Amino acid sequence: MSKPVLYGHPLSPYSRKARLVLLFQGVDHDYEITAPHADNPEFRMASPLGKIPAFKDEHVSFADSSVITHYLSRYYPGEKLLPEGQSDFARSLWFEEYADTIMTPVIGGHLFAEMVLAERLFKRAVIQSDIDKAINEELPVIYAFLDSKLESGAWLAGESLSIGDIAVGGLMLSLYHCGQTVPDSAPKLQDFVERFFALPSVRQVMAEEVQILNVVKYDTPLAARVAA
């Protein structure tokens, strides 16, 4: 029986989310590095819109990081990232939505895309005003909001790690790649980030990303953490 396949790319935040879910749940899989709109027919069957990530197993193939998470939670064994408890379940999905719709445009779009991808991959000039807006206006609001929602030592939706933590914490990797760090005004978020970055699956993904950023000649501050 062939292994499930994840189609995605280490520089894509949504692919990172799906990869982390697979690793946390302990699903043995192949990671096929795939760019958006790649020609591979099996990928295009799974992802008619050409978006990454996509997933394939012996039963079905489909796209979207949130759908992958729900599918794995329902049909695969291992540690589930969708909590059982009613309010934690809703809360974890809400934080995933917050990460996808509020944090990704700022951290993925205004920061990472400009600081890392613009010149190296998109072959265009950096939009400095996007970076400035993220740092001076958008990120302080996100830091304050997340800090206000965290209890000391807990995850975002209760005692156990959930998809909300994976989605929010995953974007913190993009943030730290850009040389930004959570300020002292958000101590509970700082603690969250340190606990998240210390998880073995996160360390594995961080190492993969450092390696690929090295290939595109971006000197990420997270290289020092991987080496430590």
Ligand SMILES: N[C@@H](CCC(=O)N[C@@H](CS)C(=O)NCC(=O)O)C(=O)O
């Ligand atoms: N809702 C989707 C979003 C996926 C997405 O937008 N992926 C980006 C890469 S990070 C992509 O494939 N962009 C190409 C496009 O939008 O055509 C998910 O959660 O997987």
